[in-house]
Amino acid sequence: SQQGEEDPQALSIQEGENATMNCSYKTSINNLQWYRQNSGRGLVHLILIRSNEREKHSGRLRVTLDTSKKSSSLLITASRAADTASYFCATDYGGTALIFGKGTTLSVSS
């Protein structure tokens, strides 16, 4: 079963614009992670935010976590065509597995 749910399912923007994706989850977590997947390939880890953290930055990425609302957001600033990919949030499940949402497909056009 899916623990996380990303929103929107698809997002199309122009290069240079910001992209925001949201993730909601169902049960309490120890941490939340975001991954990127380029067309049919393996996933690449982007960022991990622990349950006691509210915000984390990595380059052009900013992740927020609101445990009271069981939600997280991923902001990509100044998007580039190379950011075109699917983005997934993942949460730990019972501390022994990483469970993924269905993802947001981001398309950045030049």
Added chain:
Amino acid sequence: KAGVTQTPRYLIKTRGQQVTLSCSPISGHRSVSWYQQTPGQGLQFLFEYFSETQRNKGNFPGRFSGRQFSNSRSEMNVSTLELGDSALYLCASSLGQGGYTEAFFGQGTRLTVV
């Protein structure tokens, strides 16, 4: 440092056959997890192994099984293949048990059942 290696990359099997997929984790990683990815269901968790023990299992029938060897390499087996088993199978390794640390994914094995 070598990444996660999955073999084979592509596989075509006939309904009713069985298949074994292999995953070599990053050196030093003791946790290996397997996922099935399909357009309809997304990324579904299959199982996780840590130090040769299955720590967690997803909601899949008993036809799906796996194991982990003492060198942390892992295999998953699917018996009596069905058309619906066609998918991208992804393996991920991590230092600690799944969920606590970042996972490193292989490129996947694309299985087609005909």
